[in-house]
Amino acid sequence: METLKLAGAAEGTQRKSRVPMPELLKKTFRNTAFWQGVADQMPFGILISEPPGTRILVINREACRIFGIAAVAPGECVDFREVFFGAGGKCFYASKDVLREDSFSSGFFGKNCYVARAFDVQIQQPGGQKRYMSVTSSSITDSNRNPIAMISIVEDINARKENEIKIRRDLKRLEYALNAAVDGLWEWDIPKDSGYLSPRYHQIYGFENNDLPGDIKFWHSMLHPDDRKEALARLVKALKSPDDNYTSTYRMKSRDGKYRWILSKAIVTRRGCDGTVEKMVGTHQDISRQVMLENHLKNANQILQQEVLHQTMHLKEANQQLETILNSSSESIWVCDGSGVILKANKAASETIGLDAEKFIGKKMISLVEDGLIDRSITVEVLATKKQVTRMQKIFKTDKDLMVTGTPVLDENGDISMVIINEVDLTTLNELKREIEDAQTKSRLFQEELNQISMLELHEQNMVATSEGMKQVVTMAMKLARMDVSNILILGASGTGKSLIAKFMHNNGPRKNKPFLQINCAALPESLLEAELFGYEKGAFTGAQDKGKIGLFELAEDGTIFLDEIGELSLNVQAKILKCIEEKEIMHLGGLGVIKIHCNIITATNVDLVQKVHEKTFREDLFYRINIFSITIPSLKTRSEDIIELSLMFLRKYNEKYGMNKKFSQDCLHRLQQHDFPGNVRELKNRIQKAVVITDNELITDLIELSSAPVESKNSGKVASFPAGSVGLAEMVDQFEKNILLEAARKCSSSRRLAALLKTSQSTVVRRFRKHGLTHMLTRDRTV
Numbered sequence: 001m002e003t004l005k006l007a008g009a010a011e012g013t014q015r016k017s018r019v020p021m022p023e024l025l026k027k028t029f030r031n032t033a034f035w036q037g038v039a040d041q042m043p044f045g046i047l048i049s050e051p052p053g054t055r056i057l058v059i060n061r062e063a064c065r066i067f068g069i070a071a072v073a074p075g076e077c078v079d080f081r082e083v084f085f086g087a088g089g090k091c092f093y094a095s096k097d098v099l100r101e102d103s104f105s106s107g108f109f110g111k112n113c114y115v116a117r118a119f120d121v122q123i124q125q126p127g128g129q130k131r132y133m134s135v136t137s138s139s140i141t142d143s144n145r146n147p148i149a150m151i152s153i154v155e156d157i158n159a160r161k162e163n164e165i166k167i168r169r170d171l172k173r174l175e176y177a178l179n180a181a182v183d184g185l186w187e188w189d190i191p192k193d194s195g196y197l198s199p200r201y202h203q204i205y206g207f208e209n210n211d212l213p214g215d216i217k218f219w220h221s222m223l224h225p226d227d228r229k230e231a232l233a234r235l236v237k238a239l240k241s242p243d244d245n246y247t248s249t250y251r252m253k254s255r256d257g258k259y260r261w262i263l264s265k266a267i268v269t270r271r272g273c274d275g276t277v278e279k280m281v282g283t284h285q286d287i288s289r290q291v292m293l294e295n296h297l298k299n300a301n302q303i304l305q306q307e308v309l310h311q312t313m314h315l316k317e318a319n320q321q322l323e324t325i326l327n328s329s330s331e332s333i334w335v336c337d338g339s340g341v342i343l344k345a346n347k348a349a350s351e352t353i354g355l356d357a358e359k360f361i362g363k364k365m366i367s368l369v370e371d372g373l374i375d376r377s378i379t380v381e382v383l384a385t386k387k388q389v390t391r392m393q394k395i396f397k398t399d400k401d402l403m404v405t406g407t408p409v410l411d412e413n414g415d416i417s418m419v420i421i422n423e424v425d426l427t428t429l430n431e432l433k434r435e436i437e438d439a440q441t442k443s444r445l446f447q448e449e450l451n452q453i454s455m456l457e458l459h460e461q462n463m464v465a466t467s468e469g470m471k472q473v474v475t476m477a478m479k480l481a482r483m484d485v486s487n488i489l490i491l492g493a494s495g496t497g498k499s500l501i502a503k504f505m506h507n508n509g510p511r512k513n514k515p516f517l518q519i520n521c522a523a524l525p526e527s528l529l530e531a532e533l534f535g536y537e538k539g540a541f542t543g544a545q546d547k548g549k550i551g552l553f554e555l556a557e558d559g560t561i562f563l564d565e566i567g568e569l570s571l572n573v574q575a576k577i578l579k580c581i582e583e584k585e586i587m588h589l590g591g592l593g594v595i596k597i598h599c600n601i602i603t604a605t606n607v608d609l610v611q612k613v614h615e616k617t618f619r620e621d622l623f624y625r626i627n628i629f630s631i632t633i634p635s636l637k638t639r640s641e642d643i644i645e646l647s648l649m650f651l652r653k654y655n656e657k658y659g660m661n662k663k664f665s666q667d668c669l670h671r672l673q674q675h676d677f678p679g680n681v682r683e684l685k686n687r688i689q690k691a692v693v694i695t696d697n698e699l700i701t702d703l704i705e706l707s708s709a710p711v712e713s714k715n716s717g718k719v720a721s722f723p724a725g726s727v728g729l730a731e732m733v734d735q736f737e738k739n740i741l742l743e744a745a746r747k748c749s750s751s752r753r754l755a756a757l758l759k760t761s762q763s764t765v766v767r768r769f770r771k772h773g774l775t776h777m778l779t780r781d782r783t784v
């Protein structure tokens with residue numbers, strides 16, 4: 001039978017399965033060529049198959065192309081196996097299951113074949129190439145509605161299918177990516193206010209997938225109250241901005257109520273025609289740990305900074321303290337490093353070398369030698385010997401001599417890490433030494449001068465001080481006098497020269513041109529003494545002068561008042577004198593005004609004041625007040641060296657006084673020196689006076705045997721004998737008066753009684769006794 005061939009059909013692809021169409025079908029498809037031609041014009045594949053059977057009656061050109069088979073000639077049938085399974089080919093449902101021939105043929109050509117269906121299949125062509133196609137089948141019925149054929153439309157969906165597969169694969173990959181992503185993904189459709197939140201997004205906040213709505217209200221509700229304003233403002237700004245990128249950081253609430261720090265980044269994925277943002281896609285990155293670490297880091301950093309600050313302050317303080325200590329040292333201190341470079345030097349060091357610190361800090365110590373500033377470097381010696389070195393050093397600029405000690409500081413390896421230099425300026429010491437020597441020399445000269453001056457003055461002032469004891473007394477008196485010291489107590493037995501020393505001090509001090517007033521505290525009754533010392537206002541007491549009287553303290557002005565026999569003061573007057581010494585002021589008796597006094601006070605006594613203090617007859621406080629300095633005059637017995645000198649002086653005096661020219665015999669002087677003179681200076685003086693007066697010969701041969709009593713008239717109490725020599729009337733009267741006073745004093749010592757005995761006033765008695773230096777013979781009267 002002739003086989004119809006379609007134009008363009010491949011000769012070589014004809015198969016045995018192609019058989020002539022049965023007569024019945026030929027009748028059915030009476031004009032087969034016509035239908036074949038129509039079918040070939042279709043843009044999709046057409047298969048008309050014999051129901052039920054496996055033969056395909058019509059297959060158009062497109063179907064042959066799709067199935068990769070040669071075109072079928074009109075009136076020829078082709079077996080479905082050739083079409084679907086080819087030579088070794090395979091057919092699959094799109095679900096990838098391999099389609100078996102029998103199940104395929106029973107499904108496609110079996111008794112249910114008239115049921116309309118549509119499915120996708122994949123054909124594996126003999127070359128291994130696979131193609132997808134969709135098959136849509138339905139039946140063709142006769143007028144009685146009996147199916148006579150089945151028509152299948154076949155479409156090549158390979159390209160679409162492959163795209164689909166690719167898209168599905170991409171989607172899968174995307175899903176994997178989303179699940180694996182650390183950040184949560186969100187997509188926000190702004191006009192609809194709905195969004196997509198990825199599983200990871202849910203996970204970040206502890207929710208199950210799809211639990212969370214993606215609208216703005218929800219997002220806002222999850223924000224930390226403190227961050228809401230800022231976060232919203234940022235979002236609004238991003239929506240208004242032409243920039244497509246958005247970044248914001250805020251805290252969002254998790255399911256457990258805790259807040260997590262979130263870094264939200266997004267891009268605008270769609271804008272409306274007017275540029276309005278319509279869609280955004282972004283991520284939520286949980287940066288809580290990062291923030292926590294950052295905070296920790298910040299805190300740690302702050303703590304570190306504080307610690308560094310604290311340590312810096314501490315170091316600064318320590319450095320300042322060290323600096324202060326170094327600079328307060330009067331010794332120069334230098335610090336050099338292990339190579340002799342000067343690191344530090346204190347103030348004294350700069351002053352000693354005569355250079356500002358910046359001129360030598362950082363330089364080598366040896367350079368100071370090279371620059372001619374110092375004669376040698378002790379540092380160099382220390383570096384060479386690694387031992388402490390002490391040497392003399394000369395500073396040329398300031399002309400100083402130093403004693404320098406360099407001390408090495410060793411590190412753990414025994415190498416020198418520093419050298420500490422300290423210097424003692426011997427210039428000052430040398431100057432000090434010179435000053436001391438000068439002072440000593442001056443002091444010696446002064447002492448000698450003092451001795452010389454005093455010896456000179458002593459003669460002028462009729463003072464004898466040959467003995468060592470008396471020299472010391474005079475030296476001390478001279479010193480105190482020149483220093484203008486007040487409150488000096490002179491101690492010594494009666495007649496040893498206390499009054500003389502007091503006057504001597506006054507005459508040799510700065511007050512010598514001011515008054516020197518002496519009062520014998522034992523000679524006056526208490527009230528009179530008070531009146532004498534402090535003065536009184538008019539009418540202060542009976543017998544007081546009408547005008548009142550100035551006291552001795554005032555009269556002395558800036559001079560000296562000498563209170564002899566201070567130990568004889570009543571306690572009442574002691575108290576007043578104490579007040580006067582302490583406050584340097586007095587009050588007149590009967591007066592109210594306070595008068596300042598400016599005189600120096602010298603006191604003297606021959607009694608044991610310490611004993612009197614014990615006995616409470618002398619105030620202890622007054623004792624210490626008057627006794628700031630004390631001079632004790634040794635008795636004549638202990639200074640026999642003075643006797644000859646004294647005797648000669650008194651002889652000179654009385655020879656002058658009485659116009660005599662008496663001399664001591666050798667024997668007399670010898671005896672005076674050999675034997676202790678029994679009396680005091682006053683007695684010696686009296687004996688010499690007596691000897692001068694009564695010795696008939698020119699030569700005085702004996703003083704020891706001579707009574708110390710003053711010269712008496714042979715007609716005692718009546719008429720004075722005419723003394724030999726040229727003594728005038730006034731002197732004779734004076735002598736006579738003195739003899740009367742002495743005689744009266746033997747009978748009584750009270751000035752009041754003496755006044756009665758001598759038929760005169762008490763004050764005249766006191767005045768006359770004072771005139772003759774006999775006040776010591778008067779005792780104190782308690783009543784005025």
Ligand SMILES: Nc1ncnc2c1ncn2[C@@H]1O[C@H](COP(=O)(O)OP(=O)(O)OP(=O)(O)O)[C@@H](O)[C@H]1O
Pocket residue numbers: 462463464465470492493494495496497498499500501564606646681682685776
């Ligand atoms: N060193 C002396 N050189 C010269 N004369 C002296 C010396 N010592 C005492 N006299 C004389 O001896 C006499 C008695 O001295 P003075 O009155 O000073 O003694 P006094 O210790 O004050 O006596 P009294 O305790 O009785 O008051 C005076 O005439 C005095 O000039």
